[in-house]
Amino acid sequence: MIISVASGKGGTGKTTVAVNLALALQADQAVQFLDCDVEEPNAHFFLKPQIKESQDVFTLIPEIDESRCNYCGKCGQVCAYHALAVVKGAVLVFSELCHGCGACSLLCPEKAIREVGKRIGVIESGRAGEMAFLQGRLDIGQAMSPPLIRALKKRLDPGRTVIIDAPPGTSCPVIESVRRSDFCLLVTEPTPFGLHDLELAAATAKEMKIPCGVVINRASLGNGDGKIRDFCAAEEIPVLMTIPFDRKIAEAYSRGQTILEAFPAYREKFLELFERVWKIGS
């Protein structure tokens, strides 16, 4: 089973929920953890994995063979991303705009374009106890994370229960992370920001036809979780777990401690969360 943890709004507790769920499960089942928040991967602070392998990830960008190119301009016309421009006697390549689709090299009538790799980041893999751990890390200055997330997800192990820690937001990096999950956990907090972004995240999951459920973190903050519950009831999204606001949890987090380390009684609650997800998702 593949469970992704997403949120819309950042800082609601995605990593906290993903990490503690994975830790609670690993006593009874084989677990693989994928940190798909490749712009800011943070799960490693809490799982403290031993990284054994590091693999560079490349996307393909065009390289022009000037001896063959006759500057016909075809590549510039077919590139949907304006990553190639043909000017008098030269082809300009804007590699930061290139999506690596291969249209230019495939369609060049002179076969003057070959594709070369450009590093965008790295996949690091190892173990945290019995848990298989993988994370992507986007290189600074690279704009596009989806190819790195795609490469990371190719290493997904269907023989294990997979927990995916997704990035915040609702656009392409989130879509790529959450795609093909059996279930999506949406972590929110009871503030107007949390609710607003939960609405977006829930609509995203719905559009992708992935069953979802909500975890309300810091449930006692603000006016309490009434409005979140009203929204979930109206949208028929189950609320699967609540975690009350507790400054001690926030302090434990600031020391790199998991909830299970600081409050072992939570193990049962995360196991219950999994039971509920399992019933809906399978």
Place this chain on the structure above:
Amino acid sequence: MKQVVVISGKGGTGKTVISACFAALSRNAVLADVDVDASNLHLLLHPEIQERHVFKSGQKARIDAEKCTGCGLCFPVCRFDALAENDMGRVSVDSFSCEGCGVCFHVCPVQAVTLEIPTSGEWYVSRTQYGPFVHARLGIAEENSGKLVTEVRKKAREIAEKERRDLLIMDGSPGIGCPVIASLTGTDLALIVTEPTPSGFHDMERIVDLIHHFKIRAACCINKCDLNHDNSDGIERWCRAQSIPVVGKIAFDPAVTESVVQGVPFVEYASNSSAAEIRRMWFSLLRLIT
């Protein structure tokens, strides 16, 4: 006109609360929410929308099932795993995966593929009691958030020039990818809002690398600084070593959440020591850019 962007790397550190305070403290600024993916600033500024604009960007392949012969020539050339054979032996497009490159359109021998430009969001020009406000809403599950950020910034700059406003305050998005890059380029100052946690610190290091990459001036605000004093001290030392001024240290304050629930910029909601610290930070920032 000077441009300031509030940014963080890690989400949920307090960018929007601080941006709203700056909006309330400013005298002659244009405001913009450049977190187009999960925008929240409007929940504190209560904009009155004056103009709505459709944002169209990117394209998606669509395959005409009547024309498709199921020859399969398009399968191997799609790099995004977006094409699948459906029950009728025809090809269908998974629009979540399609990046609109058009390779299938070019190789299809029977012209069964069309490329369509979907509406992928909206952007707005609004009035607020604190000044003009440009904001946007990216459609659900859409891409090209960087381009939408660029649109929002362009309009905000136009308004600033037309109305002779001397400052643009932008509420940024988490991460280091395309929308963040689009919000950073050409700004005069990036205020990094962090928190004294391993994630807050680590994500700040990455965003600082990015800011240096673009040769932009940075300043730092440590929010919830009393959550872990050792970590706060560590962040301060690190900032000093990087020559990044720490312009604000704000204690954890439950009144901040109350102000968000009330939908009011914190400096207008409370007049306690945290609010005073945000005011001081605002004036420190103004000194840095003028």
